[in-house]
Amino acid sequence: MAWQLSALDRLEIQELYARYAWGIDLADEEMALSAFAKDGWFDHLWQGRVQGHEAILENLRSLWNDRQSWWYGRQHLMNTIIMDPREEEGEVDCRCFFQIIQFQTDYHTNFVFGIGTRQDHVTKKEGVWRFQSLHVNAWTAADQVPWKGEILLKQKPSHKAPPVAGRKD
Template sequence: MSATGSLSVEDRLAIQDLLARYAWALDTGDVDGLVACFAPEAVVIEDVFEEPDRWEGHEGIRRLAEHYRNAPGFPGRQHHVSQCLVEGDGERASAKCFAFVTECHGEPPYTLRFTGYYEDKLVKRDGRWLFLERVIRLWDGPVLARFPGKGERAPRKRPPELQIRR
């Protein structure tokens, strides 16, 4: 990311709201609410397994949201977003945020399902901030490259229960 740009406080708060709306919509099964977080030409890339998934446009993102809404193990998951670094100007921005997913079923202890981060490209349209691109990554590989012996991404096979039908 480039040096801190000229985002207003209002823009920063609107971007934080967008990040929260995405998580709330995803975790409450609000497909329309999730799609509304994205520009019509947006793309979501899940770069978690050996073969990344790519979901393009509102139609593709809707299919992704419907998959998660209908996945038997998904209700009870919460996507947590923190440590967001946001830079840009009043029309475009980029963000990178820590992300983790918990799963809450019944009594504690609960399960930590995912640790990683988001890399986002954002655009402001008609006064609203929207995702133009969201890349979902594990907390491994290049993000750890400054540590000795780290930086190589370990290949991960997709388990059968995480197959997404298109």
């Protein structure tokens, strides 16, 4: 590898993830779009592949306005980001875990909306790190968990909570 990510590059990429989350979670169009390269795209379970600022903005507006109960009070948390520079300088593959938590305003409760992993490609165009591509792997089935170890489960996991000591049901 001819180049390495500097500490400043790593911090700027972490801030890119923060700007993306603040933008989409607060319906801030300018901030959300600033996270993407002009020809950037995202691939998500429900929307599929959406490319370019115009299409991304149209998609986000639809989510924010048509499904506001899904978005109002939501926070996307991306963490444990691994950054792997590509051969070409200014091109980095990132992977991370994500959680989506939400404050449900009607019931005044908080809950986990979803979890999963992401595979993203960030690029430094015009001196700023942006998403070239963003791929969301929302865990909705056991085969979507990228488990590398041997699966030793002898039976399907139960959806029931484990028993609580001292509690009679």
